[in-house]
Amino acid sequence: DQQVKQNSPSLSVQEGRISILNCDYTNSMFDYFLWYKKYPAEGPTFLISISSIKDKNEDGRFTVFLNKSAKHLSLHIVPSQPGDSAVYFCAASVRQGGSEKLVFGKGTKLTVNP
Amino acid sequence: NAGVTQTPKFRVLKTGQSMTLLCAQDMNHEYMYWYRQDPGMGLRLIHYSVGEGTTAKGEVPDGYNVSRLKKQNFLLGLESAAPSQTSVYFCASRAPIGVFDSYEQYFGPGTRLTVT
Numbered sequence: 001d002q003q004v005k006q007n008s009p010s011l012s013v014q015e016g017r018i019s020i021l022n023c024d025y026t027n028s029m030f031d032y033f034l035w036y037k038k039y040p041a042e043g044p045t046f047l048i049s050i051s052s053i054k055d056k057n058e059d060g061r062f063t064v065f066l067n068k069s070a071k072h073l074s075l076h077i078v079p080s081q082p083g084d085s086a087v088y089f090c091a092a093s094v095r096q097g098g099s100e101k102l103v104f105g106k107g108t109k110l111t112v113n114p
Numbered sequence: 115n116a117g118v119t120q121t122p123k124f125r126v127l128k129t130g131q132s133m134t135l136l137c138a139q140d141m142n143h144e145y146m147y148w149y150r151q152d153p154g155m156g157l158r159l160i161h162y163s164v165g166e167g168t169t170a171k172g173e174v175p176d177g178y179n180v181s182r183l184k185k186q187n188f189l190l191g192l193e194s195a196a197p198s199q200t201s202v203y204f205c206a207s208r209a210p211i212g213v214f215d216s217y218e219q220y221f222g223p224g225t226r227l228t229v230t
Contacts, residue, residue: 034218043204043221044204089156101162102159102219106154106155106156
């Protein structure tokens, strides 16, 4: 049972335009959401996060929106740059048994064309 | 700060062989995690540790063992490797919730393991 879903395996956009990456989740106990960026042959790196008590968080060109009623979050990148080409993972945090774990989606490969 | 480091970077094993992957972090983090990443599968949690001397099972623990004898190190062992364990393995660490309230996990560069 996949609790965090990224239904688009890939996305291609032109440089300078907006990139919108989507993520859906099923577990209402998730209390924090994160986006990670991963280049080939490297480990994932943290990009931006949002608490479940907020609906928007912005950091430079990156904005994450959370719609709790729809169990949906999205990452907006404006303007998109070729260096943003990477795989983006959505992750959700859940507390279980006194500890906290992240559940990851399968990722969306973003390609920004010059 | 080196952050999170993993050794080795690459390894090829024959079915039935054993090996240990080493993860080290210099951020004094309490929590450490081992994930595997397979094509089209995202990152799946194998085992994790909430402190020195503790370990717990994640989503896909079968065929793996772990140890956390020192706070800065988290070892992942494969006792009898199988082709299904061919994957890229990532280690991560994090400070406990409440310390700067950070849920962010810091990842190592990964170990690419092939079992033939």
